[in-house]
């Protein structure tokens with residue numbers, strides 16, 4: 248966890264909070280590239296059997312790469328010009344003391360490295376080559392055919408132990424948002440930029456279980472209630488972690504990191520919402536940020552949500568009287584009997600008619616029949 252402290256110029260602390268900064272080295276290439284493992288990945292000249300278990304799979308990988316591609320003099324010259332001291336074999340380069348950096352040759356957007364002309368980006372080559380490989384030691388299906396994360400993406404990504412996918416969508420398969428391994432290798436796909444977006448599933452009062460439509464294309468929608476911002480960080484892209492809403496508040500300030508959207512299965516993630524609003528959920532309480540008493544606005548909160556609490560209970564009749572109740576349907580349901588979009592994540596008690604108190608449990612979907620007989624208040 249990282250503690251973030253904001254101070255003024257005199258060093259006076261203005262605000263502080265603790266959040267998770269996820270790091271993991273659980274990239275399990277050893278499943279298939281450790282000496283003596285997957286025979287389909289064995290180098291032509293045999294496994295290296297290095298005594299260091301961290302080095303062993305890496306050296307096997309370099310040898311296997313050497314089986315297919317001898318580094319040409321043209322590439323060696325270009326590498327030299329760029330300051331990299333390589334030999335014609337990756338294995339030889341490594342054992343003679345120069346660590347091999349894949350991105351010296353394969354461009355990698357994450358590292359801002361351009362690679363060499365004529366060599367594919369690392370992410371495209373990695374996913375394209377591995378999609379059709381068998382999931383060693385189970386040889387019944389390829390990585391592309393995996394029906395669960397453990398026998399698909401988690402053989403390389405972190406991982407069976409780390410469980411990087413732990414947020415509100417932890418039950419959605421990686422491939423239902425991203426497509427399968429070969430799909431990620433699509434040469435037309437810009438790695439690190441062509442990624443799923445929230446509105447592919449969250450639109451029209453629905454939560455879809457897959458980001459893909461019936462034609463196998465990412466779902467598009469004109470409903471931008473829960474959408475990421477267009478053209479961030481580059482024109483034509485719309486990445487969540489660069490997006491903001493509600494007065495330029497980053498989406499992640501209320502929802503957390505991608506794959507770790509509140510509530511998550513990792514207790515450290517949940518420290519932040521718990522400290523800020525005393526219960527684990529996306530940041531919902533207006534008072535986390537607004538210190539002044541809010542006028543009970545009907546639709547000026549995030550995603551057009553109204554102020555939450557007794558003040559809104561008191562004034563909502565005036566608003567409905569003036570504007571009708573149809574605007575409530577998006578979140579409270581087309582028949583006004585409540586929906587996941589009108590759910591309270593904490594128990595609430597309100598004073599209703601004649602000073603009577605009513606308590607609603609956490610998980611209750613607020614609806615227009617809770618306190619009176621329907622949306623017209625009768």
Ligand code: HEC
Pocket residue numbers: 274275276277278279280285287288308309311312313315316376377380381382383390402403
């Ligand atoms: C499920 C098994 C499996 C896993 C996990 C796996 N690989 Fe492989 N890999 C293979 C197989 C099989 C081949 C040989 C494919 C071929 O030659 O057609 C291979 C080949 C390679 C090659 C050689 C490419 C070339 O030049 O032909 C590289 C590089 C490589 N893998 C890197 C990695 C890295 C890095 C990881 C971890 C992030 C990894 N692999 C994880 C099965 C696996």
Ligand code: HEC
Pocket residue numbers: 308312315316318322333337347348349350351352353365366367368372373375376
């Ligand atoms: C010295 C330059 C160089 C370095 C360093 C390098 N590669 Fe490659 N790699 C190539 C070339 C050239 C090709 C063939 C052209 C292509 O596929 O773009 C290739 C192809 C591949 C392929 C595709 C194999 C196939 O059959 O489709 C994979 C996967 C791969 N490299 C992974 C890696 C990984 C992982 C690393 C780091 C461990 C790495 N490469 C380091 C030059 C390099």
Ligand code: HEC
Pocket residue numbers: 396400401404411412416419420421422423424425439442443444445485486487488489505506
């Ligand atoms: C509910 C949809 C969803 C699921 C399920 C999902 N992802 Fe993602 N993933 C995203 C989104 C959205 C982004 C883009 C985040 C952003 O804009 O920063 C992303 C980005 C990524 C990135 C790029 C990270 C970065 O820093 O840019 C990787 C790697 C990744 N996902 C891997 C996975 C793996 C592996 C799994 C399964 C274990 C998985 N994802 C499951 C939605 C999903």
Ligand code: HEC
Pocket residue numbers: 354355356357369370371373374377390399400401402403404421422425426427428431437438439440441442
């Ligand atoms: C054989 C190992 C391997 C498998 C299997 C694998 N990945 Fe990856 N993936 C990698 C490596 C290595 C990188 C880092 C590439 C780079 O640095 O550019 C990566 C990068 C990514 C990225 C970020 C770059 C991009 O293209 O946007 C995403 C997203 C991603 N993987 C998703 C997935 C998903 C989802 C699956 C399963 C459907 C999967 N990967 C299966 C090895 C793998």
Ligand code: HEC
Pocket residue numbers: 415416418419423424443444445446447448449454455456457458487502505508509510528529
């Ligand atoms: C594959 C489609 C899909 C994508 C893409 C997706 N979601 Fe979800 N989301 C779901 C589903 C399905 C649920 C309900 C999960 C459940 O009930 O287990 C959900 C639930 C949620 C919840 C409710 C959590 C709670 O209990 O309060 C939030 C918040 C959320 N998603 C935010 C996001 C954000 C932010 C993004 C983009 C970074 C996103 N989702 C992308 C499908 C998706």
Ligand code: HEC
Pocket residue numbers: 445446449453454473474475476487490491492493496497498499500501502529530531549550552578587588589590
């Ligand atoms: C100020 C806090 C805040 C910010 C900033 C914020 N949200 Fe939300 N978000 C919420 C709240 C509260 C809800 C619950 C709405 C409801 O249940 O009616 C929500 C719900 C969601 C949902 C899930 C809807 C469901 O099915 O439960 C998604 C997806 C989502 N937001 C995406 C985003 C995106 C994308 C951004 C940035 C462009 C963003 N949010 C910015 C507070 C915020």
Ligand code: HEC
Pocket residue numbers: 493494495496500501530531532533534535536537541544547548549552553554555
């Ligand atoms: C994560 C912090 C955060 C939360 C939570 C939050 N707000 Fe805000 N709100 C902001 C910021 C930042 C602004 C922009 C302030 C500015 O522009 O000076 C803002 C602005 C507003 C405004 C003025 C916007 C306008 O158009 O005049 C209203 C009204 C408002 N918020 C209502 C709400 C309501 C209602 C809730 C709870 C449902 C809520 N906010 C929750 C941070 C937050």
Ligand code: HEC
Pocket residue numbers: 531545550551552553554555556557559560563566567572574575576577578579588589590591592593595613
């Ligand atoms: C953007 C989504 C959204 C819309 C639109 C919406 N509501 Fe809500 N409403 C919610 C959510 C979410 C809750 C539960 C919040 C909580 O208690 O945490 C809620 C709760 C309530 C409550 C219970 C009191 C409270 O503050 O929890 C009343 C009353 C209510 N809504 C009335 C209305 C009326 C009337 C309309 C139409 C004018 C409306 N809502 C439109 C999302 C919405």
Ligand code: HEC
Pocket residue numbers: 560563564565567568572575579583597598599600613614615616617618619621622623624625
């Ligand atoms: C937490 C309790 C509560 C919920 C939930 C609630 N209301 Fe109300 N509502 C009240 C109270 C209290 C009054 C004022 C007393 C009365 O008329 O019963 C009222 C009055 C009204 C009135 C005015 C009736 C009149 O005679 O003028 C309308 C219209 C109304 N509500 C609409 C809605 C709609 C639409 C919803 C659902 C989106 C909703 N209410 C949900 C508590 C609630």
